Amino acid sequence: EVELVESGGGLVQPGGSLRLSCAASGFTFSNSVMNWVRQAPGKGPEWVSSIGSSGSTSDYADSVKGRFTISRDNSKNTLYLQMYSLRVEDTAIYYCTKVERFESWGQGTLVTVSS
Amino acid sequence: DIQMTQSPSSLSAAVGDTVTITCRASRAITNYLAWFQQKPGKAPKSLIYAVSILESGVPSRFSGSGYGTDFTLTISSLQPEDFATYYCQQYYSYPLTFGGGTKVDIK
Numbered sequence: 001e002v003e004l005v006e007s008g009g010g011l012v013q014p015g016g017s018l019r020l021s022c023a024a025s026g027f028t029f030s031n032s033v034m035n036w037v038r039q040a041p042g043k044g045p046e047w048v049s050s051i052g053s054s055g056s057t058s059d060y061a062d063s064v065k066g067r068f069t070i071s072r073d074n075s076k077n078t079l080y081l082q083m084y085s086l087r088v089e090d091t092a093i094y095y096c097t098k099v100e101r102f103e104s105w106g107q108g109t110l111v112t113v114s115s
Numbered sequence: 116d117i118q119m120t121q122s123p124s125s126l127s128a129a130v131g132d133t134v135t136i137t138c139r140a141s142r143a144i145t146n147y148l149a150w151f152q153q154k155p156g157k158a159p160k161s162l163i164y165a166v167s168i169l170e171s172g173v174p175s176r177f178s179g180s181g182y183g184t185d186f187t188l189t190i191s192s193l194q195p196e197d198f199a200t201y202y203c204q205q206y207y208s209y210p211l212t213f214g215g216g217t218k219v220d221i222k
Contacts, residue, residue: 035211044202044213044214044215044216045151045153045159045202045204045213046213047210047211047212047213050209050211059209059210061210062210095158095159100206100211101147101149101161101164101165101204101206102149102151102159102161102204102206102211103161103164103170104161105158105159105160105161106158107158108158
């Protein structure tokens with residue numbers, strides 16, 4: 001059974017940084033495109049970033065480009081999202097998802113950007 | 116970017132009703148269309164991918180149709196556990212985008 005477990009969320013001031021992690025199990029992680037999707041309070045889901053199976057390719061939403069970096073460690077079955085220059089509007093639950101059609105989701109980790 | 120437009124944004128229905136939600140893409144996405152169900156406080160759950168393929172364990176009262184730019188999610192004989200918000204999503208090209216959602220509540 002696929003399991004995705006996010007961690008690393010919390011309260012951070014505007015301009016701060018945070019690194020999210022997603023531990024994956026139950027499937028061949030190194031063969032799968034992985035993504036981060038976020039959902040602000042009361043809003044719909046928003047794709048944030050994707051990374052290819054080997055980690056050599058990645059893509060970002062315009063809203064986070066230049067501030068967020070996605071990466072993965074296939075030896076640890078773990079996906080990461082390094083977030084810099086955080087803004088109030090980055091406040092959301094961040095979900096780790098599997099493949100481009102978001103086949104599986106984790107439970108999410110809450111990131112709150114506030115002074 | 117491909118914009119996904121869902122309608123209606125909300126609807127009220129009774130148990131046993133048949134419900135139809137539509138999703139329109141701003142340009143053709145062939146069959147790269149998925150549907151999700153989300154209940155309050157929970158992560159979205161994949162229901163359907165490639166327009167009409169049900170994920171394992173999804174009841175057969177859910178069905179999807181369409182191709183190109185116009186798509187439909189139909190829930191036949193609505194059950195109490197189906198009251199939720201539904202989203203469509205295109206995975207034809209980046210940026211991957213979602214529809215605005217349709218909230219289905221009890222009449």
